[in-house]
Amino acid sequence: MTKARGRRIGVVDTTFARFDMGAAAVDELRKASKPSDRLRIDRVVVPGIKDLPVAAKNLLDAGCDLVIACGMVGGAEVDRQCALVADIGLQQAQLLAGKPILGVAVYEQEAKDERELAWLMDRRTREHAANAYQMLYRPEALLAKAGTGQRQGFADAGPIRLEG
Amino acid sequence: MTKARGRRIGVVDTTFARFDMGAAAVDELRKASKPSDRLRIDRVVVPGIKDLPVAAKNLLDAGCDLVIACGMVGGAEVDRQCALVADIGLQQAQLLAGKPILGVAVYEQEAKDERELAWLMDRRTREHAANAYQMLYRPEALLAKAGTGQRQGFADAGPIRLEG
Amino acid sequence: MTKARGRRIGVVDTTFARFDMGAAAVDELRKASKPSDRLRIDRVVVPGIKDLPVAAKNLLDAGCDLVIACGMVGGAEVDRQCALVADIGLQQAQLLAGKPILGVAVYEQEAKDERELAWLMDRRTREHAANAYQMLYRPEALLAKAGTGQRQGFADAGPIRLEG
């Protein structure tokens, strides 16, 4: 995963989510990239999170180097089980395609109200999009942040250190 | 997944379900499609939801572009575990076939009585069938609904927005 | 899965189960089939339910058109986890082989005593065996029962209908 020009990133999101995570991902990728990166973005929208894995894999198989898969998870037990299933599918999709899929999941109960939920869905998606850009174009930036407690959305946890 | 004519959709449902979800899916697909779409529908019925994945994959391998897999989930813990297993299988089936399977799951406890349950099974199946049609023939319609809180069956949750 | 003659059904069951489910399956298949069906039955016995998937897949790969995999599940949490693992394996086995495996699972706690348990293990196995026969030789019989609330073992749940 060396620095390279002319890469393709896929963005898949859902009609189920209550915020346009896909648009946020595309916007952030546009902001993060320079014209010389020649970054191409492909976007596909599916109904729900269990539809993300095959759509993401198909984008990878069609030439994307990485896919950002965005979804919102409801608060009921059945929703968490859906998230588990989607996540297992995303693992398999990545392994079969041999390329990474960055999953962006926001759980409804993480936010105290709709206002914070919209903020969180936007923010977390953008931070994952920034990670996606770095994975393809600046892997050394991720190496520099190894073990530093980075979070996407809410505040970073920060690093802890061994007793001197 | 560009707009195309002459596509095939598979419908798989079960003898376990208490409502004929497969018939509802086929009926809705007939209503949604125009003769010029030349949509072909293949239907297979299996005993229970754990029999859906291989049947769906076989339909995809036989030429279907998408499969709608319909099932009802009972209220006991073992039923939810069956649903989890079926869902994991549906993920794998999609990834191996490289084509989407839209899962339509109705949980018995979602409805307050048999009357509402029948309504929900019919309604949710039809909304998923409409999605299936759009995925193959009108992907731009899904893009237009990205992040708008669409639900299948009960009322949509609707979109939320960032503070201005 | 068209009507055909000369099909092979595999039966796999366990030494763990307290009732000879495999013998019940074979007996029912013999009763359901006519000589002109030229049905061939292969039987393999393994120690426990987690040994069913690979044995079933090997039967499918060796030429069986369908496998009936029978197991009893104990009442402890670890037993339910074993059943989940076996079921996930059975999904994968079917998808890799491209042919169906009908799983027959009886949970010890479903029955109120050993007498009912034996009855249930026998009855459920036979009803799944009848389904297996229909899947290969009479798929139209399954279509006729779509959405009618069929159950294997205890009484059928029956169909529900939309308000007129």
Add this chain to the structure above:
Amino acid sequence: MTKARGRRIGVVDTTFARFDMGAAAVDELRKASKPSDRLRIDRVVVPGIKDLPVAAKNLLDAGCDLVIACGMVGGAEVDRQCALVADIGLQQAQLLAGKPILGVAVYEQEAKDERELAWLMDRRTREHAANAYQMLYRPEALLAKAGTGQRQGFADAGPIRLEG
């Protein structure tokens, strides 16, 4: 899986377990087999149970006809989750290799003290090893025990029968 001479059985166990299950398996296989069986045993030791699946699959791919995979499971929730993961991996390993892996799992909480735990780990491993031998050399012995409530370690549950 017909009776055959010159078979290979792999044994994989862990440094995590508190009892040398691998040695017990090898010893029992030696006792069960006759020189004319020309049974070859390969043994590999890995750190923990999640390392068993790939080691077992590699043994199968290298020519073993069956692998016995032995592990001890601790009492915490995270340990049970590890066991689930290892078991899912063992399923996949078998299906990809097309040959059986007999998993020998002992849960710490099954025994009332260390003395019983050691006994159980030894006993269960040996009974699984005996099964492994029969699966390769005497499958008819397993058929004779179908549905008889066999257990590995503690007492057999025994068969139940239908009312006459």
Add this chain to the structure above:
Amino acid sequence: MTKARGRRIGVVDTTFARFDMGAAAVDELRKASKPSDRLRIDRVVVPGIKDLPVAAKNLLDAGCDLVIACGMVGGAEVDRQCALVADIGLQQAQLLAGKPILGVAVYEQEAKDERELAWLMDRRTREHAANAYQMLYRPEALLAKAGTGQRQGFADAGPIRLEG
């Protein structure tokens, strides 16, 4: 897995973790190996634990003989589910690549404070790195520790023995 010279070990860790586990793994591998081992180490950093499997598999496919995959797991239920998903992915990655991935997982709640957490993350990573070295260069050392209750991080549990 015979003794060999000139092997490659991959190290993958995350920006999510609050301690630089990857650096600890690399440092320990350097200490454990001799120049004559000609050990080569490749390191990749990804955002979170669900990104480990495909990164690890890609390292194996690119020539690594073994990968050490390091991650920290938070205390919430959703974090444990993430760990389960990552672990299932790591199993699949190993089986598809046919080579081992040693997973190093530290759960935040295992430690009583940040000081102990940093110590545990360092210590456990180093003990897994030592295992990785032995798996490639000294498999006989693992055989000698079979069934002796080894732990990574906290104190070993030690072996138990049969009544004489």
